[in-house]
Every structure is written in structure tokens, then in C-alpha cells.
Amino acid sequence: MLEWIESTELSIAIREGGLPYPIIGGVHLLAIALFGGALLAVDLRLLGCLMPSRPFSDVWYQFRPWKRLGFVIVVATGLLLAWAEPVRLYGSPSFWVKMSLFALVGVHALVFRARVYGHPEKLDPGISSQARLAAVLSLILWTGLIVSGRLIAFDASFEPVSPSEDRVTSHAVGTSVQGTSGPFGRIPTRLEIAPDRGDSRGSPNFTRPEPS
Secondary structure (H helix, E strand, C coil): CCHHHCCCCHHHHHHHHHHHHHHHHHEEEEEEEHHHHHHHHHHHHCCCCCCCCHHHHHHHHHHHHHHHHHHHHHHHHHHHHHCHHHHHHCCHHHHHHHHHHHHHHHHHHHHHHHHHCCCCHHCCCCHHHHHHHHHHHHHHHHHHHHHHHHHHHHHHHCCCCCHHEEEECCCCEEEEEEEEECCCCEEEEEEECCCCCCCCCCCCCCCCCCCC
């Protein structure tokens, strides 16, 4: 499945194109800044560290559209980046940590929706201890999610490897397989066959795909 995703035209265009990957990555980072800034403002208001004189409902409704816009862009661009390199992400421990934290973010939203986020007007007279707890947990979860996402680029599956480590030669003449390891075992990423094209010594020509 992962090899099929990586072989699709969309995945190849993003991964190997000169502009799509950095553009999508840049938009992804800007959306994180937009969403993170709005989230930080709301959580700090719940903790009484920002705009304490303003009613919480005013702050909530002021930043809610920006949070929603940033979240949608983050998810959309994140899916495109994951579609470009699914096999490498499969072998990235930081990616699985990030996905686990993302699931906990969903649980956090469901748990605190009724008493904190669903009716912000109820917190205008005073911020409850439960609302403060929701803000602290929100900051911890999203900070961990952003940090783990940044650490993906430093995982072993994204580090350049030498040809001796990267290539597994099959018994078929002129066949080489490039693979990566993940938490559920080894997954080959590419299979390229390069038949002999006139080598005077009669030896097969092995070609290595350009790194993406």
C-alpha cells in the first residue's frame, strides 16, 4: 500500500518536483504559526496570563475563525507531505509519536467541549479550575505535537545512507531494491531494473534512483 502511494503521480510530483515540496512545507509551517498563535492566545486567556480584563467569550470568538482556518490548512498540507514520502514516515518514530499526540488532542477536545469550549459565555464571570486544566493540557499536547513533527526530519529513515546500506541486490540480474525499516518490519521503497546496455565486459549495470 505504501509503495503504491509513493508511486502515484501526485506523490512523485510533490517529492521530485523542484517547487511543490518546499512550497507545501512553507505553507504548512505558516499555518502552524497561525493556528498555534490563536491557540496560545486562547489558552493564555484561560490561565489569566493574557488579556485578563476581556471576557473569555470575546477572546474565544475573536480567534476561533483563525484557529479553524489554520487547522484546516495544517491538516491539508500535512496530508500532502505525508503522501509524498509515506515509506519514510512509516519508519519514523517521531511520526508515530506525533500521530499519538494528535489522537490525544481529539480526546482532549471531546472531554472539555461541554464545560469549557462549547459554552464560552459561562466562563465570563470567572475561569473555572477545569478550564485552566484544559488550557494546560492543550499547551502540553500541542507543544509536544509540534516538537515531534519537527524531529521527524532527524529520524534515521530521513538520513542519507551509503549505497552499501541502502541497496539490497536481488538474485535477478540487474535488479536492485531500496528499502527502509519501520516499527512493523522492512518495506521496500523502489524496484528498478537496469538491463545490460552494451557493457563490453557483459556485467549488469546497476542504477540508483536519485534521492528525493
